[in-house]
Amino acid sequence: MKILREILLAMLLAGVMPAAVAGQYETIDYFVQQMIAQAIAGDDTGVQTFREQLENLSRPEAGDAAQARLPQQQGQDQFAHNRFKEALAAFRQAFIANPADPDIAAQLGSTYLRLGRLKEAERLSVYGLSLMPAHSAIWLTLGQVYGQSGDAQRAAGAFANAYRFAQDRAQLSERLRQLSGPDNAAGVRDGASQALQAMPSAARPAADSSPSPARSSAPTGASFTAAAAAPPSAPATGAPLLDSLKRGLAALGQPPTATTPAPHVDGAANGDNPGQRIYRRSIPLTCLIVTLRNGKADNLGSGLLVSTDGLILTNDHVVDRADNLTVRCGDREATASVRRRSKSPDLALLATSLKSPDSFVLNASYSQNLIGLDVFVIGNPYGLEGTFSTGVISGLREIDGVRYIQISAPISPGNSGGPVILRDGSVIGIATMRLKDGQNLNFAIAAADIVASGLFDPARMKSRSTQ
């Protein structure tokens, strides 16, 4: 095992694996929406996971902070006097000077909101969250954007995150009470009410301390209060809040959407959400494959155990130049030999001595009903062993007579040959390729084609069809 790690490290240092690609707005928005969906679902771990994904995106180049300072101050003055058009001009100037400052992005987004320009407010807020995913004030603005757009559920999720990341939670809950007042748009009101209901009782204000409608309608600059934002290193313990949020949503009779699955009752508390469950079960069955050529490490990829007697499925392109193969599945390591291989579909079946009480089940479904289903990918991108990512089935494609499942889950070199898993734990495909210039346009050979191929051995491998 130590040797394998050294090989991996050497490959990393030798620059075999190129650097990751920066994300664009759509990628950022995906992670932000996932943070909202996870907040609504009461999945604390999920929120933190996608927050980390956001934090791992490459940062924009730093701007000229000195040049941005004066227009930013002017913008704050104008905003405080409700001169929002003038504030917009000033904040815009500040943003152009220094687009890497999350506070400026937050202020510009908030000004757009005050001007009723919701699309711009959303874009600036989403972008701002890529700079600082735990910026409470930006989440608050985003909640108002969604609320004013009539989407109370997303508003509630964004408000929940505003609360989660708030440094001064009393101030934040006061602001939410104002937003739940009758003078606000219905979506904002409902979203804020749901978030308030979700708060731990200790943080919830007593009934007699509720502000009067007149007070709640008074304009405030709460979106700008830096005190409401906690540094990224100070995550909130959100389980009670999120449990309450779930109860609030249930009381309002709003069913979870496709992207916000019904929450497990105590999922956030014991870490047993679907992703974690799949990860725990799948990680011992997912393999790292390192190929050797002329005595040197040459390539690496992923594979999956498909039989209890040690058969591993992977892509042919992972092993096609190898003189020797080493695999590690879970914490066990072995040499491997190629049992069968096929160029089209791009598959190889390896034989090892790794007996296992469990193995993956191939799901031979292949129909339009699959599109939209959640998928989970495990593999070893760039040698980062056991990397877990999520996405959805985006489409079905047939390329050169081979059926592929198109997925949005991120994959990179090193993922090749790894399993693409459905919520029920079955394998719907094998991660194989990606569109280089695309954003998460990735492809897995459909398990249906694996089952139909000569590599499948029904006596030793399991398959089923659910669609």
Place this chain on the structure above:
Amino acid sequence: MGDAGRMAALALAVWGAAVTPALAQDSERNRYYVQQMIELAASHDEQGVIAMQRMLEQEPRPTATDPAAAAAALQRGQAAFRQEDLNAALSAFQQASRSDPGNPDAVNYQGLIYRKLGRLTDSERALQLALALDPDRAVAWFQLAQVYGLEKDDRRALGSLANTYRYAQNPMRAEEILRNIAENETADSLRNAAVAALRLYRLPVEPAIVPPLPSNPGIVPMDAPSEPARAPRPAPTP
């Protein structure tokens, strides 16, 4: 651009690659590719733009005759530019280009200075050369858009702004710059081009000037009061 249009553009590109060397200087061929990038960008033909970019990138680069002298001249030019001594800066950048004709910075600065001096044709030529050397240089695309805006060439201003956004290192910053132009620029061509570029990418914008509303028969003309004139309201007291 439809399939037929794309085919025509590709055919034109092939023609450009195969035929123009015999007819024109390299700079003319490069100018042709840059113009194609503008036209295809204005048509929102991403593949076409990338195809032209690749053609430019495959062009042989002029080699520097004296890199040290070029670097020194470039520094002198930047210092003069900061002092707003445009003629001295221009002279230094021209010298930098002579010593290193493949340096995009030197010609990019020349394009900027020519525009500031009002020499739009020279500015366009210099910026096109900068883009031929470095086709994904967003700042040069932006400056070229300004030149076309001043020349009231709406279409080419649009294509250049679209490429500004396409190649921007920070697309959100570029988006905000475009919105700023779309809402505040006084030159009609550039303002209209910015609005069109934002719409091309389906980005939100609130144009400063909106088309006139259709006439509403319910509105009574000012000179035909429908009810007796009232006494003016008193002004509010401070």
